[in-house]
Amino acid sequence: MALWAVVALFVVLMLLVIVRLPWAGDLGMHAATVERLRHRLTDPGNPLVDENTPSPYYSPWTVFLGVIARLTGLSVWVVLRIGALISLTLLVTGVWRYVRELTAHRLAPPLALLCVVLLWGTEVFKWSGFLGLNSLALTIAYPSVFALGLAFHFWALVTRTLKGEPAGWTAFLGLGVLWAVILLSHQFTGVVATLGALATVIGARAGRRTWLRLGAGILLGVAILALWPYYDFFALFQVSGLEAIHRPLYEHLFARFCLVLVGVAALALRARRDLRDPLVLFFLLGVLMFAAGGLTGHYSWGRALPSVLIPAQLAAAVEVAGAARGTLRTVGAWVLTAALAIGAWTQVQTVGYVVGRSALPAAVADKYQTPWVGYHWITPWVRYGDVVMVPIYPARQIPAYGAYTVAPGYPDFFLPDEAKREAAVRTYFAKGSSRGARLDVLRSYGVRWVVQRPKDGGLPSGDASLKRVASGPGGQVLYQVVR
Structure with missing residues (x-):
C-alpha cells in the first residue's frame, strides 16, 4: 500500500x-x-x-x-x-x-x-x-x-x-x-x-x-x-x-x-x-x-x-x-x-x-531555485508580430507572447543571418556605440519596442527616440521607439 x-x-x-x-x-x-x-x-x-x-x-x-x-x-x-x-x-x-x-x-x-x-x-x-x-x-x-x-x-x-x-x-x-x-x-x-x-x-x-x-x-x-x-x-x-x-x-x-x-x-x-x-x-x-x-x-x-x-x-x-x-x-x-x-x-x-x-x-x-518571472507586463502594449530589442535572456521569453526579438535567444541553425543579428544586438547595447549606430540597428530590424535596464546600455532613457511606457521587475523598462 x-x-x-x-x-x-x-x-x-x-x-x-x-x-x-x-x-x-x-x-x-x-x-x-x-x-x-x-x-x-x-x-x-x-x-x-x-x-x-x-x-x-x-x-x-x-x-x-x-x-x-x-x-x-x-x-x-x-x-x-x-x-x-x-x-x-x-x-x-x-x-x-x-x-x-x-x-x-x-x-x-x-x-x-x-x-x-x-x-x-x-x-x-x-x-x-x-x-x-x-x-x-x-x-x-x-x-x-x-x-x-x-x-x-x-x-x-x-x-x-x-x-x-x-x-x-x-x-x-x-x-x-x-x-x-x-x-x-x-x-x-x-x-x-x-x-x-x-x-x-x-x-x-x-x-x-x-x-x-x-x-x-x-x-x-x-x-x-x-x-x-x-x-x-x-x-x-x-x-x-x-x-x-x-x-x-x-x-x-x-x-x-x-x-x-x-x-x-x-x-x-x-x-x-x-x-x-x-x-x-x-x-x-x-x-x-x-x-x-x-x-x-x-x-x-x-x-x-x-x-x-x-x-x-x-x-x-x-x-x-x-x-x-x-x-x-x-x-x-x-x-x-x-x-x-x-x-x-x-x-x-x-x-x-x-x-x-x-x-x-x-x-x-536553500535548494530551491525560483522560476523565471515572465513578461506578461508588456502585453498590454506589445502586439503579436512586433519586434522588440532586448538582451539575450529576455529574448528567451518575450517571443512566447507573440512578439519577435532582433536576435534569437537560442541557437538557430536554420537562420542564415544569426551571427549578424547577434552582432546588431551587441552594437545596440555596447557602451561605446554611438547614437547613430544604435538608431541604425533599430531601423534595420523594424524595432518598435525596447526592453532594457539602465545597466544594460542602449539608448538612454531620455533619448528623443524612446518613449517610456511601462516598468517591470528588476528595474526593466519598456520603451516605445518613436519614429
Missing part, C-alpha cells in the same frame, strides 16, 4: 506542477512555436525572429498543439498545460506498459515509475530529455517529455510485436510511423528510442521474416522523416556548434547519477542469466555511445545518456519486484528503498514549484 501511495503522491505533485507550470529554460521557445502555428499553421516562419525560415521545433507534437490553439482560441499557456497533461499520461502509462512486457509482477510498474524519477544521484541534474523529478517538473510541457512517453510505448510495442510468431506487416509499418514521430518531435530522444528498439530486436533473435518487416517499417519511417514539410530532418546531421553546450553532460557524473549504480547491479544479475537481455543490451549500447562522445569530443552524443540510465532504473525495479522471497529480496528491497529515499530528499525542492519558497522548510528552501 505504501508503494501505491507514493506513486499517487508523485502523480498529484506533477498535476499541481502542471497547474503552476514553472518557467525555466526552453519553455519560452516552445510557447513561441505554438503561438506561430496558431497564426500561420502551414507557413509559420521562424518562431523567434521575423524571418521566414524552417525550424526543427515545428514537430508533429507542436503542430498538434498549434491546431488545438487555433481551433479553441485558448491561450498558449493553457494549451501547453493541456500538452503537459497528455505527456504526463503518456509517460506514466508508457512506463507501466513497457515494464509489464518485461515482467508479470504487479509491483514492478509502480516501482519502476519511482525509479525513473528518483533513482538518480545526490546532486540535482536538470536537462530536457532526462526524467529526474526536478528536471521533469521544469520540462513537463517540453516536447522531450512527450517523446519519452511515446518512446516507452514504442519499446513496449516492439517487444510485443517480436514475441512469438512475427506480427503482420501493418504492425511493423505502424512502428515505423511511431519511430518517425518520436524522431521529429525530439531528435535526441529519438536516438534513445532507437537504441532501445535496437536492443530489443537483437535480444529477440529475430528471424528473416521479422527483419524484412522491420526493414519495411524503417523505410516508411525514413520516408516520413524525408517528407516532413516544416524542416529538413536530415540537415540536422550537418549542424555543428553543439559540443560546448553539451560538455556539462560529462561533468560530475558520480554526484549526479550515483544512485543508478543500484540498477547497474541489477543489470549484472540479468546479464548472468542472459547476455542478450534487452535491458542489458540497451544499457551497453547507451554506454558505448556516451563513452564515444566523451572520447572523441562529440559531447552532443551525451544526450544518449538516458539510454544508460533508463535500463538501469527499470532493471532495479524489475529485479527487486520479481526476486524470490528470502534474504536476497529483503536486502535488495532495503537497498532500493534507501536509494529512492536519498533521491527523493535530493529533489524535494520540487515541491516548491507548487507551494512556493515561503512554504518550504529552511533546509529545503
